[in-house]
Amino acid sequence: MLFAMLIVWLTDSGAYFCGRAFGKHKLWPAISPNKTWEGSLGGNLTALIFAAIYLNFFPQAYGFWPMMGIALVLSIIGSLGDLIESALKRFYGVKDSGKILPGHGGILDRFDSMLLVMPMIHFFGIL
Numbered sequence: 001m002l003f004a005m006l007i008v009w010l011t012d013s014g015a016y017f018c019g020r021a022f023g024k025h026k027l028w029p030a031i032s033p034n035k036t037w038e039g040s041l042g043g044n045l046t047a048l049i050f051a052a053i054y055l056n057f058f059p060q061a062y063g064f065w066p067m068m069g070i071a072l073v074l075s076i077i078g079s080l081g082d083l084i085e086s087a088l089k090r091f092y093g094v095k096d097s098g099k100i101l102p103g104h105g106g107i108l109d110r111f112d113s114m115l116l117v118m119p120m121i122h123f124f125g126i127l
Contacts, residue, residue, distance in 0.1 A: 004121045007071050008078040008113045010050045011043040018042020032086040047075040061126050078113035085112035
């Protein structure tokens with residue numbers, strides 16, 4: 001489970017920093033105007049680099065390359081979960097999904113990616 005959580009967090013962080021540094025092309029402006037293709041790809045790459053390092057020290061259920069493939073899928077699925085939550089907020093006309101974490105878009109923003117990733121790690125038999 002730690003592996004999946006790290007993949008999600010690193011994808012999110014890598015996307016933020018790469019998007020701020022290199023972002024030019026909007027990913028889906030109607031849903032999330034600040035997300036870029038460059039940020040998305042940077043997030044995936046960041047997650048894969050750290051997954052490779054992690055897997056060298058902490059082998060998982062499958063071999064290195066299958067786990068790298070799973071890491072890529074989890075990274076993409078996590079980003080999709082984030083976009084789905086953004087779309088729901090846009091649809092319902094709310095800026096934040098709660099007030100527990102001010103400035104962070106609400107508590108759901110901390111777990112939106114996990115809502116899709118956790119069923120996937122069960123599907124892959126990692127959990």
